[in-house]
Amino acid sequence: MKRVVAFAGMKLAQYFLSRDQRERGIKVLRKVANFAPRYHYALFHLGWREAEVGHYDEAVAYLKRAVEQSPQNSVYHSFLGLVLCDMGNYAEASKAITVALKLDPNNQLTYNCLAICHLGEGEFTEFADLLEEKGIFESADIQTRILLGLECYRRKHGSNTSEVLS
Amino acid sequence: MQWQVQHLINRGARYIERQEFSRALECFGKAADLCPAAGEIQAYLGETYYLNREYGKALEAFARRDELVLQADNLTPYVEGYRGCILLEQKNYHGASLLLKKAVDRKIKDPEIYYNLGVLLMMEQKLPEAIGMLKKIDQLEPSFYSRKIQKLMEQLRRRVSQNGRATTNPNADSEN
Numbered sequence: 361m362k363r364v365v366a367f368a369g370m371k372l373a374q375y376f377l378s379r380d381q382r383e384r385g386i387k388v389l390r391k392v393a394n395f396a397p398r399y400h401y402a403l404f405h406l407g408w409r410e411a412e413v414g415h416y417d418e419a420v421a422y423l424k425r426a427v428e429q430s431p432q433n434s435v436y437h438s439f440l441g442l443v444l445c446d447m448g449n450y451a452e453a454s455k456a457i458t459v460a461l462k463l464d465p466n467n468q469l470t471y472n473c474l475a476i477c478h479l480g481e482g483e484f485t486e487f488a489d490l491l492e493e494k495g496i497f498e499s500a501d502i503q504t505r506i507l508l509g510l511e512c513y514r515r516k517h518g519s520n521t522s523e524v525l526s
Numbered sequence: 527m528q529w530q531v532q533h534l535i536n537r538g539a540r541y542i543e544r545q546e547f548s549r550a551l552e553c554f555g556k557a558a559d560l561c562p563a564a565g566e567i568q569a570y571l572g573e574t575y576y577l578n579r580e581y582g583k584a585l586e587a588f589a590r591r592d593e594l595v596l597q598a599d600n601l602t603p604y605v606e607g608y609r610g611c612i613l614l615e616q617k618n619y620h621g622a623s624l625l626l627k628k629a630v631d632r633k634i635k636d637p638e639i640y641y642n643l644g645v646l647l648m649m650e651q652k653l654p655e656a657i658g659m660l661k662k663i664d665q666l667e668p669s670f671y672s673r674k675i676q677k678l679m680e681q682l683r684r685r686v687s688q689n690g691r692a693t694t695n696p697n698a699d700s701e702n
Binding site: 411412413414446484485488491496500501503504505506507508510511512513514515517 | 641644645648649652653654656657658660661664671672674675678679681682683685686
């Protein structure tokens with residue numbers, strides 16, 4: 361019964377989020393997480409939504425709880441790694457992504473997260489080789505991070521203005 | 527009201543012919559009050575101020591006219607947006623921010639301008655807002671991300687390999 365109520369809460373949260381009512385959606389997700397603290401699906405979504413609004417500490421806490429409740433889920437580990445990359449915590453991100461790869465060695469999403477981690481650490485060649493080998497995952501969340509990572513790398517390592525403007 | 531404005535403009539023109547510039551200014555001034563968005567009236571005002579030797583006011587009137595003409599032009603927010611992109615590349619972040627935000631506020635449909643504002647937000651350490659800005663591009667041009675990623679990777683691969691050649695053969699220039 362508890363699971364059914366929690367699932368209904370999830371649907372309500374998704375309804376608000378699909379209508380760009382992010383704060384309401386997050387509020388409902390928090391209630392679901394409090395009501396059903398072991399419901400990893402809610403914990404995962406809440407963690408991701410908290411990251412979207414920049415609440416990184418809360419995001420990591422919820423994603424870690426999701427991982428604790430469902431340790432075999434490679435996607436949870438991958439997204440935890442991605443949020444840790446957003447925070448600039450590449451060492452921890454790398455650990456999470458390594459776990460995800462062990463769980464599912466064929467997951468393109470996870471390889472893209474690993475590539476983003478490489479790029480954040482300034483390892484452009486490793487990043488580029490990995491993306492060439494595994495391809496780019498079809499997700500705005502991943503592709504926007506790749507683009508921003510590339511821009512950050514380009515500007516950090518000295519941009520040649522004439523090259524850029526041509 | 528249109529006929530009233532036209533009547534005032536015609537009267538103003540007649541006063542100019544008679545060299546009665548102060549009266550002409552009165553007419554054009556009233557016309558401008560009735561129709562403040564008309565660039566044409568500001569042009570007449572500017573001309574009359576000039577003839578009346580009030581050069582400062584003439585320049586102000588011409589500047590107002592330029593602003594009105596630009597505001598009415600659909601391309602203006604795009605031009606401002608691209609100016610912002612150029613300023614970003616030139617590391618003029620404050621100038622870039624003003625122009626890019628202005629362009630995006632006018633709800634233009636150019637992905638490159640949203641992209642550059644996203645990059646600027648990232649440089650301002652506002653990563654969630656940067657990602658949100660880039661995600662808007664998905665609706666405008668779904669192929670933008672992959673095209674941009676390919677282009678950036680090509681540029682950076684070239685630069686990395688050039689740097690690699692310079693590191694392995696630092697005396698290349700002196701030999702040549």
